[in-house]
Amino acid sequence: MSIATTHPKILWEPGAPLPRGLRMSEDDFLEWAKDIRAEWVEGEVIVMAPANFEHTDINLWLLNLLSLYVQRKDLGIVGFDFYVHLHVSRLHVFAFYA
Numbered sequence: 723m724s725i726a727t728t729h730p731k732i733l734w735e736p737g738a739p740l741p742r743g744l745r746m747s748e749d750d751f752l753e754w755a756k757d758i759r760a761e762w763v764e765g766e767v768i769v770m771a772p773a774n775f776e777h778t779d780i781n782l783w784l785l786n787l788l789s790l791y792v793q794r795k796d797l798g799i800v801g802f803d804f805y806v807h808l809h810v811s812r813l814h815v816f817a818f819y820a
Contacts, residue, residue, distance in 0.1 A: 746762075746765070746767060747765070748765075751767060752805070754767075755767075759803075781802070785802055788800050
């Protein structure tokens with residue numbers, strides 16, 4: 723079956739090797755990746771490795787720290803591990819590191 727199928731769930735199930743360069747539409751990705759930690763970048767699917775205990779522990783600590791700060795300053799809410807849609811191409815997003 724072609725990687726460019728409109729039914730990407732048929733292509734890959736958790737535990738099976740993921741073909742490199744898997745591409746699909748954003749709508750197909752949203753349907754396909756409900757229970758999979760993955761990113762969709764300009765049509766390409768990038769599956770993330772599962773988090774280990776140390777990663778999860780640090781993530782929880784940072785989430786709690788940030789949540790306390792945001793609550794005390796009445797800045798809104800803090801969330802994690804949710805869908806984010808950027809309306810600009812990654813070619814137009816710049817990051818500066820000190």
